Amino acid sequence: MNRPAIPILCLAIVLTAAMAVALPETRAARTPLLLEPAEAEAQLARAARESRRADIRAARLTREAEVATEAASRTAREAAALAARIQQAEADIEVARARYSLTRAERAALTARLAEKQEPTARLAAALQTASRRPLALSALQPGSLKEVVYVRAVLDSAVPQIRARTAGLRAELDRGRALEAEAGRTLAEVRAGEQALRERRTQLAALENRQRIASRAARGAASREAERALALGEEARDLDGLVARLGEVAALRRELAALSGPVPRPADLAADLAADLAGVRPAASGPLPAPSVPTPVTSTRPPPGLQLPVDGRTLIGFGAKRDSGIASTGLVLAPADGAQVVAPAGGRIAFAGPYRGFGRIVIIEHEGGWASLVTGLARVDAVVGDSVIGGSPIGVASGREDPVSFELRRDGEPVNPLQYLR
Structure with missing residues (x-):
């Protein structure tokens, strides 16, 4: 047993x-x-x-x-x-x-x-x-x-x-x-x-x-002057919306100037035309005068091609969500990892890059068709004002989750929801 x-x-x-x-x-x-x-x-x-x-x-x-x-x-x-x-x-x-x-x-x-x-x-x-x-x-x-x-x-x-x-x-x-x-x-x-x-x-x-x-060091002379002008605009603007608006005005003026027709071509026989003017006689025109060039529209409803988020991370605040202040968010607030890589959301031109009061280091990129993107909360900025960038180009690094990164997409100065246009 x-x-x-x-x-x-x-x-x-x-x-x-x-x-x-x-x-x-x-x-x-x-x-x-x-x-x-x-x-x-x-x-x-x-x-x-x-x-x-x-x-x-x-x-x-x-x-x-x-x-x-x-x-x-x-x-x-x-x-x-x-x-x-x-x-x-x-x-x-x-x-x-x-x-x-x-x-x-x-x-x-x-x-x-x-x-x-x-x-x-x-x-x-x-x-x-x-x-x-x-x-x-x-x-x-x-x-x-x-x-x-x-x-x-x-x-x-x-x-x-x-x-x-x-x-x-x-x-x-x-x-x-x-x-x-x-x-x-x-x-x-x-x-x-x-x-x-x-x-x-x-x-x-x-x-x-x-x-x-x-x-590109040899070409930095004009770029440094443009960066100084951008910083001056930043000091004059009362807030971030004002800065974006002023930069948008400058960009619109630059596009209009670029769309203007070139200088009037020199006449083939300048001496004959001068003699005719002195005699008070103008030769008959050989053909119709060229029509004045009309600048093409500078705005577009199509977003920048290949739009992407500037940094990877959890979304803390979505577009239109109420902040602690009660004001609706005009962009996305992301929580990236410490030192995360930040890239250009789409191709364009760097309009502003550097510190701005209350927002840390920021980067503003002008895109074609009157679009612009705004990235704030960077620990380091690697972009230079006046540079042309492609989508995904490195523009800086993030501070981390304690200092989130904000991303705004604007069309003619008005914030739009970037999630509707992400590729």
């Missing part, structure tokens, strides 16, 4: 010992900030989507750079492709961090379940151990009949399959815990690899931008 209790004892002791062993902890040094499961799920989906889009942009810009014939166009596309690869690396890091948070949350839930089952299992193991060590002859001397002892042993024998089934499930959960810990370790390794790739790509972009600055 003692023999059937031995498997029960072994199962219970093995189970208790297995549950008593703490699952190995991943090293805490430089571990990512843990997110709530719901937030981690949302970040995982968003970052994975942004990574795919950045990969597509980088591949397209790389192909365009390979077929570009002009050096300036090729360099601009190479810089934009590198910026897209930087944004892809940033998104991949966010994906790994979200996966790490989900893994740790699942492991914490598993640990809690095991803790709940550990106490009753320990009590059962102690009872079985006591029963297995008591000889049957000694049990016969205890109060009560031998029939009761035999009955108890029979009940214990019938419980063996149930105990085995339960211990099999718990052992599977312990295996799952070890698998989760290994997955967390792999995810941390992915974060480290992503950070290394991000540093390398930022170094490459800095070197390329340095070559661009050296190549």
Whole structure:
């Protein structure tokens, strides 16, 4: 009668010992900030989507750079492709961090379940151990009949399959815990690899931008004067809307001047015309006078081609949403990662770049057809007033989640919802 209790004892002791062993902890040094499961799920989906889009942009810009014939166009596309690869690396890091948070949350839930089952299992193991060590002859001397002892042993024998089934499930959960810990370790390794790739790509972009600055240093005289005029407009404007309006007026005047017809061509026989004027006789015109050129409309209902968000991040405030001040938002407020790459939303011309009171460092880009985009909250501005940029060109870096980036899209000075025009 003692023999059937031995498997029960072994199962219970093995189970208790297995549950008593703490699952190995991943090293805490430089571990990512843990997110709530719901937030981690949302970040995982968003970052994975942004990574795919950045990969597509980088591949397209790389192909365009390979077929570009002009050096300036090729360099601009190479810089934009590198910026897209930087944004892809940033998104991949966010994906790994979200996966790490989900893994740790699942492991914490598993640990809690095991803790709940550990106490009753320990009590059962102690009872079985006591029963297995008591000889049957000694049990016969205890109060009560031998029939009761035999009955108890029979009940214990019938419980063996149930105990085995339960211990099999718990052992599977312990295996799952070890698998989760290994997955967390792999995810941390992915974060480290992503950070290394991000540093390398930022170094490459800095070197390329340095070559661009050296190549265009000779043409910086007119650009510096234009930057000074833009800063003067910034000091005169009362607020950001006023600055955008003044820059829009300057841009409209520049487009109208560019659309004017050129100078009147010189006559073929200037001496004959002068003699005719002195004699008071004008020769008959050989043909109808050319019609005066009419400037084409400078506004368009079509948005800038290839419009994209300037930075990747969670949307804090949407277009039209109420701010804390009660005023409706005229753009999007995004929460990027620390030092995230900021790019031009579309191709155009840098109208303003630098600090502006109350908004940190900002960049205003003029697009064709009377459109303009405004990006605020930058930690560093890499754009120069007067430069022509393509969509995706690097224009600066973000401060981080504590200082979000705002993005506005305007048509003829009026804010519009950029989400309606994103590609």
